[in-house]
Amino acid sequence: MATDFKFIPIIDIGPLLAKCGDPKMAEDPAVSEAVKQLDQACREAGFFYVKGHGIPDSLIKEVRNLTRKFFELPYEEKIKIKMTPATGYRGYQRIGENITKGIPDIHEAIDCYKEVKPGMYGALGKTMEGSNIWPLDPPKFKVLMEEYISLCTDLSRNIMRGIALALGGSPDEFEGERAGDAFWVMRIIGYPAISSANKPEMPKNDIGCGAHTDYGLLTLVNQDDDITALQVRNLSGEWISAPPIPGTFVCNIGDMLKIYSNGLYESTLHRVINKSARYRVSVAYFYETNFDTAVEPLEICKKRKGGAKKFERAVYGEHLVNKVLTNFG
Ligand SMILES: N=C(N)NCCCC[C@H](N)C(=O)O
Numbered sequence: 001m002a003t004d005f006k007f008i009p010i011i012d013i014g015p016l017l018a019k020c021g022d023p024k025m026a027e028d029p030a031v032s033e034a035v036k037q038l039d040q041a042c043r044e045a046g047f048f049y050v051k052g053h054g055i056p057d058s059l060i061k062e063v064r065n066l067t068r069k070f071f072e073l074p075y076e077e078k079i080k081i082k083m084t085p086a087t088g089y090r091g092y093q094r095i096g097e098n099i100t101k102g103i104p105d106i107h108e109a110i111d112c113y114k115e116v117k118p119g120m121y122g123a124l125g126k127t128m129e130g131s132n133i134w135p136l137d138p139p140k141f142k143v144l145m146e147e148y149i150s151l152c153t154d155l156s157r158n159i160m161r162g163i164a165l166a167l168g169g170s171p172d173e174f175e176g177e178r179a180g181d182a183f184w185v186m187r188i189i190g191y192p193a194i195s196s197a198n199k200p201e202m203p204k205n206d207i208g209c210g211a212h213t214d215y216g217l218l219t220l221v222n223q224d225d226d227i228t229a230l231q232v233r234n235l236s237g238e239w240i241s242a243p244p245i246p247g248t249f250v251c252n253i254g255d256m257l258k259i260y261s262n263g264l265y266e267s268t269l270h271r272v273i274n275k276s277a278r279y280r281v282s283v284a285y286f287y288e289t290n291f292d293t294a295v296e297p298l299e300i301c302k303k304r305k306g307g308a309k310k311f312e313r314a315v316y317g318e319h320l321v322n323k324v325l326t327n328f329g
């Protein structure tokens with residue numbers, strides 16, 4: 001974030017999606033308007049809402065409904081899909097298991113990642129090798145989530161076409177070697193209500209997820225309709241709320257897009273504090289580069305920042321593995 005934004009803008013990406021397959025999309029006035037808004041939001045806040053995204057509201061709600069049902073199950077049931085190093089860090093983690101900057105987060109989650117087959121990326125991929133583990137209860141959980149992941153992947157790829165134009169590139173900037181075989185992560189998350197977080201036996205901490213940036217290119221957050229808990233930090237250090245807006249996703253930029261854009265866009269710090277008396281669920285989908293891609297500032301973005309590169313190259317897979325290993329100490 002480069003400014004003292006006070007709110008997060010809403011962008012109608014309908015026109016962008018309608019023309020996404022058209023090689024002349026950049027010349028379309030409605031596409032240009034959406035691209036202009038994406039550019040401004042990415043430069044000023046690193047966060048924006050999207051509407052007109054085409055993913056059915058019924059599916060988005062059902063994803064949250066099944067998420068809530070899963071977290072309502074007894075611990076013995078949830079632990080059947082326990083996340084361990086042996087599962088490639090896929091599966092269920094209890095409240096306090098995920099660490100952010102040394103402090104346990106007050107959330108529970110199921111972590112999912114694109115499949116990594118044994119040997120696929122050599123030593124680089126070893127930590128993440130595995131396939132997702134899904135609960136049998138609620139029934140249809142796996143089918144629904146896999147359908148949702150597939151739609152989020154397509155949507156993210158199309159938003160990235162708009163962001164490529166916003167950076168002054170071609171719509172295909174993030175295809176091929178960069179993100180043509182995009183890795184993805186999904187976190188299915190539950191944040192306890194304030195009353196349970198404040199029980200005397202619980203650690204005195206109400207931070208659902210501590211301040212962090214996301215790791216890849218673009219995040220899509222599907223959050224509970226009626227609880228404001230996600231907060232985004234602006235330039236002065238004020239925390240700006242990202243309240244739920246029905247029918248939208250909250251989108252934000254990750255560390256790899258900060259590097260590609262040479263700092264024109266930043267991966268903005270955000271955190272989650274559930275002060276409500278209700279349990280909050282959210283499902284965060286992370287669209288990343290190819291796992292083994294070495295990311296460095298795009299030429300077009302170096303020019304826009306006076307010719308010099310502001311960031312060194314980073315291999316996405318290394319960044320992810322470092323994060324996962326510190327998250328779960
Ligand atoms: N895959 C992503 N982006 N996950 C975001 C998790 C943020 C919390 C984590 N403990 C951290 O400190 O990063």
Ligand SMILES: O=C(O)CCC(=O)C(=O)O
Pocket residue numbers: 187189209214221223229230270271272282283284
């Ligand atoms: O729950 C949310 O609203 C956001 C979660 C988040 O920032 C993350 O998992 O990276």
Ligand SMILES: [Fe+2]
Pocket residue numbers: 212213214270
């Ligand atoms: Fe995040």
